Amino acid sequence: MKEILSKNEKDFILSSIDQGLRVDGRRLNDMRSIKINFGKQYGMVEVQLGRTRVYTTVTCEVTEPKPERPNEGFFIFNTDVSPMSSVSVDSSRGNPVEAELGRLIERGLKESRAIDTEALCIVAGSKVWKVKTNVHVLDDCGNLLDCASISVITALLHFRKPDVTVVGNDATIHPIDEREPVPLSIHHTPISITFGFFPKAIMIVDPDNKEEQVMDGKLSFYVNVHKEICGVSKGGGMSTTIEQVIKCSKISVIRATEITQLIREALHQNIQSRQKPSTRRKGLPFEIVEHSVPEPTTVAGTTVDIKMEIDTNNKQQQQTTSKPTTTTNNNSNNNNKEETKTKTTVDTSSIKQQQQQNNNNNSTTSNVKNTDIEMKDKKKTIEIDSDSDSEEEDTVVLSSTNTTKTTPSVNNPAKSTTTKSEEPTITSKPAVAKQQEQASPINLDEDSEDLSVALLKKKPAAKKKAAAKK
Amino acid sequence: MESNIDKFVLPGDCIGTISDLKVRIGPGLIQVKDTVIASKCGVLRFSKYHKFYWIENEQKRFVPQVEDMVIGIIVDKHPESFKVDIGSSSLALLSAYSFEGATKNNKPLLQVGNLVYCRVLIANKDMEPELVCMSVRNKAEGYGQLVNGYMFNCSLGLSHYLLSEDCEILKILGKHIAYEIAVGVNGRVWVNSMDNQQTIIVANTILNSQYMHDNQIEPFILATLKSESNTTPKTTVNSPSINTI
Numbered sequence: 026m027k028e029i030l031s032k033n034e035k036d037f038i039l040s041s042i043d044q045g046l047r048v049d050g051r052r053l054n055d056m057r058s059i060k061i062n063f064g065k066q067y068g069m070v071e072v073q074l075g076r077t078r079v080y081t082t083v084t085c086e087v088t089e090p091k092p093e094r095p096n097e098g099f100f101i102f103n104t105d106v107s108p109m110s111s112v113s114v115d116s117s118r119g120n121p122v123e124a125e126l127g128r129l130i131e132r133g134l135k136e137s138r139a140i141d142t143e144a145l146c147i148v149a150g151s152k153v154w155k156v157k158t159n160v161h162v163l164d165d166c167g168n169l170l171d172c173a174s175i176s177v178i179t180a181l182l183h184f185r186k187p188d189v190t191v192v193g194n195d196a197t198i199h200p201i202d203e204r205e206p207v208p209l210s211i212h213h214t215p216i217s218i219t220f221g222f223f224p225k226a227i228m229i230v231d232p233d234n235k236e237e238q239v240m241d242g243k244l245s246f247y248v249n250v251h252k253e254i255c256g257v258s259k260g261g262g263m264s265t266t267i268e269q270v271i272k273c274s275k276i277s278v279i280r281a282t283e284i285t286q287l288i289r290e291a292l293h294q295n296i297q298s299r300q301k302p303s304t305r306r307k308g309l310p311f312e313i314v315e316h317s318v319p320e321p322t323t324v325a326g327t328t329v330d331i332k333m334e335i336d337t338n339n340k341q342q343q344q345t346t347s348k349p350t351t352t353t354n355n356n357s358n359n360n361n362k363e364e365t366k367t368k369t370t371v372d373t374s375s376i377k378q379q380q381q382q383n384n385n386n387n388s389t390t391s392n393v394k395n396t397d398i399e400m401k402d403k404k405k406t407i408e409i410d411s412d413s414d415s416e417e418e419d420t421v422v423l424s425s426t427n428t429t430k431t432t433p434s435v436n437n438p439a440k441s442t443t444t445k446s447e448e449p450t451i452t453s454k455p456a457v458a459k460q461q462e463q464a465s466p467i468n469l470d471e472d473s474e475d476l477s478v479a480l481l482k483k484k485p486a487a488k489k490k491a492a493a494k495k
Numbered sequence: 496m497e498s499n500i501d502k503f504v505l506p507g508d509c510i511g512t513i514s515d516l517k518v519r520i521g522p523g524l525i526q527v528k529d530t531v532i533a534s535k536c537g538v539l540r541f542s543k544y545h546k547f548y549w550i551e552n553e554q555k556r557f558v559p560q561v562e563d564m565v566i567g568i569i570v571d572k573h574p575e576s577f578k579v580d581i582g583s584s585s586l587a588l589l590s591a592y593s594f595e596g597a598t599k600n601n602k603p604l605l606q607v608g609n610l611v612y613c614r615v616l617i618a619n620k621d622m623e624p625e626l627v628c629m630s631v632r633n634k635a636e637g638y639g640q641l642v643n644g645y646m647f648n649c650s651l652g653l654s655h656y657l658l659s660e661d662c663e664i665l666k667i668l669g670k671h672i673a674y675e676i677a678v679g680v681n682g683r684v685w686v687n688s689m690d691n692q693q694t695i696i697v698a699n700t701i702l703n704s705q706y707m708h709d710n711q712i713e714p715f716i717l718a719t720l721k722s723e724s725n726t727t728p729k730t731t732v733n734s735p736s737i738n739t740i
Contacts, residue, residue, distance in 0.1 A: 029580050031568040032608035033685070037645040041691040048645070050699050 028112045030238050038239050042223050048235065056171075056218075056231040056280060061179060061291040067206065068184030072176035075233060076166035081176040082159045083184040087198070090146070090153040098145020098153035102131040104160045104173075111165040111234075126169060127160065129258055130177050133215055133247040137255030140181065144210035147189050147196045154186060156209065167233035170245055170258075174217035179288050182211055183295065215255040216284050218277035219245045222263055230276060244270070246277035250285050496531065496548065500541045504533040504550065522560055523550025544660055554651045557582040557681040559618040566646060566679030567626065569609045577605060579613070582681040585623040589613060593627035595635040603628075603640070610641040610685060612677050641677055644687030647698050651682050653705050663709045668697055671716055696720065 038048055045053060057075030064070065068083030090097060104127035108114045114122075134140050145154035158180065160173050185206030188199045221232035221240035232240055242262025247255040254274065259265075496511030496518065504510065510524065510531045520526060523535045533539070537552030559565070559581060570586060571578035577589040589611065591602045605611065617625040630636040656662055657678045665676065674688040674697050684701060688694040696719055704712050 029568050029570055030608075031610050031646060032606070033610050033641065033644055034646055035608070036643070037691065037694070041695065044691055046691055046695055048647075048695060048698070050695060 028234070028238070030235060034235060035239050038235060039223065042227055042229065042236075043225065045227075047229065049233065053227070054230050054276060057168075057233070059175065059284065059287055061175075061288065063183060063291070063295045068180050070176050070180040070183055071163075072172055072179065074168060074172035074175070074231070076164060077168060077172045077233075078162075078164040079169070079172045079176040080161045080163055081173075081180040082161075083156060083180045084159075085154050085156045085184075085186045087147065087152050087196075088155045089151060090149075095150040096146045096153075097142040099155040100131075100135065100140050100142060100145075101155065101157045102127050102160065102177075103157065104130075104162070106162040106165070106169075109164075110162045114165070122169065123162075125260070126162075126173055129170060129217070129245070129247075129256070130160070130174055133174065133217065133256040134177070134181075137213070137215055137247070137249075137253070139178070139211055139213050139215050139249075139255065141210045141212060148191055148194055151194065152196055156181075156184075156186070165234065167235075167237050168219050168231050171217050171219050171231060174215070174247070175284060175288065178211075178214050178216065179292065181209055182214065182288065182292055184209055213249045213251060213253070214285050214288065215247050215249045216281040217245050217247045217256075218273075218280045219243060220273045220276075222265060222269070226266070226269065228269060228273065230280065244273055246274055248274070248277045248281045250278075250282050252278050497541075499539050500548075502539055503537070504539050505536050506534055508533045510539060510548070519547035521547045521549030522558070523552075524548060540655070540659070542659060549655070551652050551655050555682065557651060558620075559583045559587070559615045559624045559681070561615055561618050563615040563618070563680050564678075565613060565615060565626070565681040566641070566677060566683040566685055567611050567613055567681075569605055569607055569611065572605070572607055575602075577611075579611065579626060581615075581624070581626070581679075582683065583624060587615075587624040587626050589626040589628065593629060594639065595629050595633065605640060610646060612638050612641055612679065612685070614638060637677075641685050641687075644675075644685050645691075645694050645698060646683055646685045647702065648682055649684055649702060650705070651680065653701075654678050654680050654682050654684060657684065657701070664701060664704045664712050667713050667716060668700060671720060672697060 041048060042053075047053065047055075049057075051057070057077075060073040062071045062073075064082075069081075071078060071080040088099070090099075104123050106114055106120050106123045106126070108116045114120060135142075145156065147153055158177060160177060162169060162173070185201075185208055187201055188204040188207050190197050190199070219231060220243070221229045221236055222242040222244070223229070223240055229236065229240075232243075237243075240262075242265065243259070244262075244265060245256075245258040247257065249255060499510050510533055513526070513529050513531060518531070520531055523533060523537060525532050525534045531548075533550055535550055535552060535554075537550040539548060540551045541548050557565075565581045567579035567581040567587060567589070569577050569589075570580050575591050577591065578586045579589045581587050591597060593613075593616075594603045597603060611626075611628060613626040613628045614630070615624055616627045628635070628638040630638065657665060657676075658680070668674065672688060672693050674686055674693065676687075676697070677685040679685075684698075686694050686697045686701075688697060696716075700712070700716055700719070703715070707715065
């Protein structure tokens with residue numbers, strides 16, 4: 026089934042172009058707007074040229090080179106025009122558009138030496154990289170070749186292959202999380218610009234699907250920023266004059282420069298945004314530590330204090346009240362913990378309830394907090410293990426409940442999502458939580474770290490559990 | 496039924512009961528015994544002029560229903576009938592006698608590629624739809640061939656909106672540009688005007704207006720008209736926004 030264009034539309038488009046007008050309001054030399062979206066992994070790019078969409082992915086693997094070319098790797102291009110892209114795509118028969126598209130892009134990149142196959146060599150004669158580029162056409166609204174060429178070169182520029190160290194004949198490929206992956210060696214960025222020809226020597230840039238069906242001839246220039254022509258493609262259609270061809274080449278260089286600029290900006294933005302989160306993560310634990318004011322909590326007056334803390338509203342106040350009594354106990358962590366053990370067993374019922382919630386919720390607190398356990402051990406005498414696995418351990422529910430949800434039904438670590446934005450509450454005392462919220466959130470987080478610290482004896486186990494949960 | 500107008504409904508929602516009322520239901524509504532149930536998600540609309548209910552959503556696939564007014568492209572010509580593409584899953588059949596005053600000797604002069612504005616007579620999901628180019632009173636009344644002009648595609652929701660009474664965009668456009676328009680509920684709109692430039696303005700404005708508020712349309716039209724009058728070759732008329740639709 027072919028896409029049908031009515032006579033009215035054809036006549037209108039031709040007469041408009043005659044007058045220098047294009048149906049979507051563009052000028053004769055205007056291209057449609059280009060949007061570049063990157064995927065999660067390196068080498069996944071989706072480019073939109075107006076409403077034409079092409080998605081390219083680049084992957085690589087290690088293979089043996091050809092015997093006659095032991096130093097060269099492989100660049101393989103595969104094109105797939107989806108039947109969703111256009112009415113005229115018939116998946117049962119081979120699509121000539123598909124083959125032509127892949128071939129043009131491949132030849133444009135290889136013959137202009139934009140992509141360097143020798144740089145893909147790992148161990149000459151035995152190991153080379155094979156870089157596979159898959160071009161998927163999602164939507165065909167005209168000018169597939171341009172959109173695909175932009176998408177391919179952007180994907181190749183974006184792609185990172187794993188770092189390799191070669192010792193003699195052995196090559197070690199480092200996984201991506203171990204070492205920063207390495208970009209491919211791309212010498213220049215060729216872009217394809219397509220022109221459409223109409224009667225009376227009128228030429229348009231970037232025809233859309235209706236114009237493509239109406240135009241007399243098509244000419245594509247594969248150029249780069251350095252004004253080098255990497256390829257020319259003209260398949261049939263009406264004959265063009267020399268002046269037209271030269272004019273096309275000049276316009277294509279201008280357009281290619283603009284597009285290359287766009288690609289570089291988009292790549293730069295994307296690479297930057299990828300690097301940011303990792304630095305943020307590293308900074309997080311230290312932030313909390315800095316803001317936190319270590320408050321030694323007592324063991325001696327535990328039972329009383331705990332009860333009070335649970336019953337009264339402001340836990341922070343209680344913590345401060347417990348300060349003077351705990352100064353003597355700060356040094357002997359072991360003793361304190363033993364005492365807490367004995368004393369906290371008194372108030373098990375309500376504590377255990379809260380404990381369960383804490384267990385559930387603290388298991389999902391950020392891993393960062395768990396790592397700060399050691400730092401706080403020395404300072405805090407009441408150590409509470411709120412790991413979900415160890416329900417038999419004695420835990421004291423203090424301000425750690427700030428990160429817990431009130432619902433007692435939440436016994437599923439998977440379900441509970443503890444984020445700082447959540448209302449800290451105790452199931453039995455929602456009022457308490459609200460007041461805790463009003464207190465500075467940073468302190469609350471710090472308290473949760475306290476709570477997540479295991480008792481000394483069970484500390485290694487708790488640490489392992491914390492590590493396992495990470 | 497009235498209480499649910501302009502409210503969002505989900506498939507399976509009971510819209511209302513039909514007691515003694517004569518109610519015409521359109522796309523997206525199914526009659527089950529004496530209740531009317533929604534079969535797709537969307538907003539329930541009621542047209543006072545046509546006096547029927549339908550469910551409006553941003554759909555692109557056209558499923559023909561009886562009494563739909565559509566724009567078709569003739570793709571095949573037979574001695575006594577035409578095969579017309581209306582955007583449905585199969586080509587529709589238009590008999591050569593379904594025109595006002597058509598007889599064996601006086602058949603319509605339609606060629607492959609002509610545009611016709613017609614009405615869906617029969618529409619089953621298992622058969623090809625059948626069209627007629629005349630009203631129930633067997634008069635032309637606007638149906639028939641569309642000459643010159645330009646046709647463009649839009650979503651079904653927009654085409655229904657253009658046909659509703661409270662469509663502001665067409666009225667505002669009419670204040671500034673003289674044009675004629677035919678809207679097919681199969682997502683096709685035909686526009687004709689004095690010259691190509693004005694037709695292009697009308698077409699682009701309608702497409703862009705889908706995401707504009709009513710009070711933004713008038714300044715938009717004025718701005719484009721002003722820029723058109725300044726430069727002879729057309730300047731871009733918000734082309735990126737068309738592409739986002």
